[in-house]
Amino acid sequence: MDRIYTILIFLAVPILGYSQLFCPPIDGKKNQNKNIEITAGGGFTMLYGDINHTNNFGYGAVLKGDYHIIKGLFAGLELQTGLLKSRGESNIYIVDWDPRFVENQYFGGSLNVTAYPYRFFTDEKFLFKKSFFERNILYGFYVGLGVGGIFNNYKNIQRQTSYSYRDLNTGATEVMEIPEGSVNGAHENVFVYDADGEMVLDADGNPVTTKLYSQKTRDKLLPIVNVGLSIPLNKFSTRTDGYFSLVINSQFNFSGGEDLDGYNPINTDGSRPEGARNDMYNFSYLGIKYSF
Numbered sequence: 393m394d395r396i397y398t399i400l401i402f403l404a405v406p407i408l409g410y411s412q413l414f415c416p417p418i419d420g421k422k423n424q425n426k427n428i429e430i431t432a433g434g435g436f437t438m439l440y441g442d443i444n445h446t447n448n449f450g451y452g453a454v455l456k457g458d459y460h461i462i463k464g465l466f467a468g469l470e471l472q473t474g475l476l477k478s479r480g481e482s483n484i485y486i487v488d489w490d491p492r493f494v495e496n497q498y499f500g501g502s503l504n505v506t507a508y509p510y511r512f513f514t515d516e517k518f519l520f521k522k523s524f525f526e527r528n529i530l531y532g533f534y535v536g537l538g539v540g541g542i543f544n545n546y547k548n549i550q551r552q553t554s555y556s557y558r559d560l561n562t563g564a565t566e567v568m569e570i571p572e573g574s575v576n577g578a579h580e581n582v583f584v585y586d587a588d589g590e591m592v593l594d595a596d597g598n599p600v601t602t603k604l605y606s607q608k609t610r611d612k613l614l615p616i617v618n619v620g621l622s623i624p625l626n627k628f629s630t631r632t633d634g635y636f637s638l639v640i641n642s643q644f645n646f647s648g649g650e651d652l653d654g655y656n657p658i659n660t661d662g663s664r665p666e667g668a669r670n671d672m673y674n675f676s677y678l679g680i681k682y683s684f
Contacts, residue, residue, distance in 0.1 A: 426683035429466065431456040431639055433679020439476040441653030441671040444490035446482075450475035452675050464511035470538070473499045476673055478653055484557045484568060491555045491570065494654045495548040500645075502540025502616050509533065528623050532637065536618030542645075542652070544609045549654045551575050551605055573658040578606040578651055611671075612648035622681055634684030643675045 437450040452474025458466040476498055480490030510530040519527050553575060555568045581601040584592040592600040620641035627635040650656035652671035659665055 426634065427460045429458040429460075429468075429681055429683045431458075431679045431681040433639060433641070433677040435641075435675060435677025437474055437476055438674045438676075439478045439494075439496070439653060439671070440673060441478060441494075442650070442655045442657055442668070443478045443480045443492045443494070443653055444488040445478045445480055448478040450477035450495075452677065454675070454677060454679065456679075458506060464508045466506045466508075468504055468506065470502045470504060470540070471499075472501070472675070474675070476544075476652055484555075485560075491552075491568075492550050492575065492655060493548070494546060494550075496652065496654065497545045497547050498542055498652075499545075500540055500542035500613065502538045502613060504536050504538025504540075504616060504618065506534050506536040506618065508622075509535070527628075529621065532622040532624065534618070534620055534622060536616075536620075538613075538616035538618070540613045540616055540645075542611050542613055542647070544611065544651050544654070546607050546654050549577075551577075571660070573660060575655065576603075576658050577654050577656050578609045579603040580606070609651040609654075611651045613645045614648055615646055617644045617646075618642070634682055637681040637683065639677075639679035639681050641677055641679065643677075645673050645675065647671045647673075 432453075432455050434451070434453045437452045439445075439448045439450065452472060454470060454472045456468055456470040458468035461467055474497075476496040477494065479493040481488050482491060483489060508531070510526075510533060514522075514526075514531070519531065522531075553570045553572050555570055557566055557568065558564070559566050580603075582604045584600045584602050586592055594600050618641055620639060623638045623640075625636045625638055627637075647670050650668075650671055652673060657665050657668065
């Protein structure tokens, strides 16, 4: 009987050792297919609108929550805030001279769907056996599509229809007139009153009106496109129920209107200039995601 026990022990040792080579690491099943993911991050924005910009960099912060629907597919809600900024070429001697500028302190929200293509075709139980490229880059690559809205608050914007500058040759101060349609934006027409509170009338006796520009507006964002990487940091080493990932994301937000930069240019006849397009902005950021 002792010999039998000895033989069984000698057989068991290599079998147990062999099994340890192929069993998952600490991660095991605990960190597979997490149902909830929370991401927080910050980065820079780039605004593209009607201004012939020399500088269009701003900043932004994001908070995003995702829920796991099926393998490789998540749906979520995103909140975002920051500054959209664009400044035109102020040198009067440059062909693309543009005295306009805007600083838009914005707040937005969106619903989105995120897909991880590689995860549709891999079994996470054996992910730890894959190469570094597969389990980090391919596993973490994602694309997303969303729809949302944005609230604009113009903390600084140029609405003047004339621009003063000093002539380099004569040294005299000159004035350049800017077409009123170039600085047009969201507004309402209001009656003009004189110093005594009386309504101003034109030569025909009709009330004179002027534009009262809106400081706050809102736009639809459709579509919102995301491309990025979610690189696991401690997925294969943590003993807890969740793990962290580094998120590198680039987001393209296409507006359904003209209010991101505060300008909606019109021709003298009130028509939209040929080739005019709706505004958009890019938001690229780094973030930390927690999956649990």
